[in-house]
Amino acid sequence: MSPERRLSRASFGARATFALAGALCAVWTVRMPALQSKLGLSDAQLGLEVLGWGVGALITMLLAGRILGRHGSRRVLRAALPATAVSLALVGLAPNYALLIAAGLVFGLCFGLVDVAMNTQASTVERRYGRPLMGRMHAGWSLGAVAGGLLGAVTAWIGLGFTAALCVVAVLLLPAVLAVGPTYLGADPSTGPSADPPTDSHGASDAADPAGSARHQAARRAAPKPRLPMLVFLFGALVFCSYLAEGAVADWSGVYLHDTLGATEVVAALGYPMFEACMFVGRMRADRLTLRFGARRLIITAGLASAAAFALVAAAPVPMVGLVGFAAVGLAVCTVTPLVMSLAGAAGGAQTERAIAAASTMGYSGLLLGPVAIGFVSTASSMHLGYALTAGVVCLAIALGGRFVPRGQHIRPVEPAAQPAATAAPPTRRAHEPCLARGSSA
Structure with missing residues (x-):
């Protein structure tokens, strides 16, 4: 796949991720009255449930920098976004208030990772392009929230209860959640977990020396973070x-x-x-x-x-x-x-x-x-x-x-890692690449 197509696919995948996340949250939000009726909750109890969701998100956000620094946004999204869809179904299936709080906390834990990882992925795509793109990424969230709200309204109109509504939506969105996984980019060249392995002074990669690679990884983790x-x-x-x-x-x-x-x-x-x-x-x-x-x-x-x-x-x-x-x-x-x-x-x-x-x-x-x-x-x-x-x-x-x-x-463009001279694209083709060469002027 050409670099241009890879980057275009990653941009679409990032926007789709924002939309899916917005839809997952909106469905739960618009069916809150049905949740109150199902379990007979007071406004205070419902507020505590929403607070549990937020606390769960905050917990993983506090750890997200370390998790993403080690595994990268691509791996985290591939795991956390499907987990968020599954945990939405768990919220719907909760038979009592205690399990509802627990399911909401799990949903928040998963969603907190998704939120940071999808913004990191969007930042990676944006910096590869070298021009502002975050607005359209977050527009995906708004579009997903509107679609999710309308989908939740449809489930209410056809008479589905809270449990059936959340489970149906989770099942409907799960294939899309899984399909978007292969579109994600790795970290920025030479700055993230997916960067090429370091080489020694003779040009040999640590990948050829597992012990050396392990020592390098241990030293990198032990080094104080700036x-x-x-x-x-x-x-x-x-x-x-x-x-x-x-x-x-x-x-x-x-x-x-x-x-x-x-x-x-x-x-x-x-x-x-x-x-x-x-x-x-x-x-x-x-x-x-x-x-x-x-x-x-x-x-x-x-x-x-x-x-x-x-x-x-x-x-x-x-x-x-x-x-x-x-x-x-x-x-x-x-x-x-x-x-x-x-x-x-x-x-x-x-x-x-x-x-x-x-x-x-x-x-x-x-x-x-x-x-x-x-x-x-x-x-x-x-x-x-x-x-x-x-x-x-x-x-x-x-x-x-x-x-x-x-x-x-402004946004600083990030060039992809340099390719060997023998495989570099001819200069005349650079004019057709999406801002990788032109920076923010496109």
């Missing part, structure tokens, strides 16, 4: 804010539309799909916007626009205005997470896996804390004030944090 650049943690803080804003919509939009604005259950259920659909539209344009305006300006603008959109949500007098507000939030905040994840991977250099794991972990903290913060504020006052203070202030923080992003921060 510290991540502080810039990675700035990007992690921005992901924290972005995830908090997204979580505010995912977890509270339905409750806000139904209980506060008086929408019917059908109308209230449209809030999250509309948000994700607008996220998809915006993310499909995000990469071009990054090339045109630059990361710094785009992040600042997204933060200010998101704050304005949440102000519209908080001031909404009727459900339709609330729906428009949530759609506006999706369009405004859609660029932040993919752009900042991309910058974190680039800032990490040879430590791409650790950098993205750190940013993802900080981001998921926001995903867990945001809905809790809004819940406390709304309980003490109102949901209007909860959205205005929590989400609005966080979006202003994105705009403020964006000012600290260095000017000219």
Whole structure:
């Protein structure tokens, strides 16, 4: 297979992975009422179940840098993505609350690895191309979330319960999950687990000397890891804010539309799909916007626009205005997470896996804390004030944090490992390769 086709296939595989992950999560999310009915759960018990999912994801995210550094995103995704689909069925099959918590924790453990690994894989593809692609990768998530939400709605419409719905969806998606595995790329040349084995001064590979290779691997594991650049943690803080804003919509939009604005259950259920659909539209344009305006300006603008959109949500007098507000939030905040994840991977250099794991972990903290913060504020006052203070202030923080992003921060292209001169492609063919030679000008 030619390098161009291999890279194109990997790009499709990464986008498909985001879509599958989004679909797996969305089906569970939209069938939450059926889960409550099945086990007779209170709102607090349901919230604890969601928290267990998030805690499981955080646990593996804390370990993901080490796991990915040793095995690479390709191997991790090939194992963790099918495990996530299987664990979704386990959630559906849980016969009581204790086993539901355990199954949710397992789902979170698997999904946490998938989240970091698919962002790492996307960063690898993006750097091979040498131009922004993360926006379209995350657009795959939004498309998958919309499709998964609609699929969940169909299972409810035809009368499937929570158990049958999750098991059917897991079985339907598992073949696609397995099919996407061969598309993944190995790590960046000479920086990751799939790099060629090191050679000695005479050009002999350690592969010919198992003892030497073992000594090299042991020495590499024992060597102290260099510290991540502080810039990675700035990007992690921005992901924290972005995830908090997204979580505010995912977890509270339905409750806000139904209980506060008086929408019917059908109308209230449209809030999250509309948000994700607008996220998809915006993310499909995000990469071009990054090339045109630059990361710094785009992040600042997204933060200010998101704050304005949440102000519209908080001031909404009727459900339709609330729906428009949530759609506006999706369009405004859609660029932040993919752009900042991309910058974190680039800032990490040879430590791409650790950098993205750190940013993802900080981001998921926001995903867990945001809905809790809004819940406390709304309980003490109102949901209007909860959205205005929590989400609005966080979006202003994105705009403020964006000012600290260095000017000219961009994706650095990564060239594939050099081929022997005898097998190198003629220079005239390089013009047809997808940005491997042209960098970010394509």
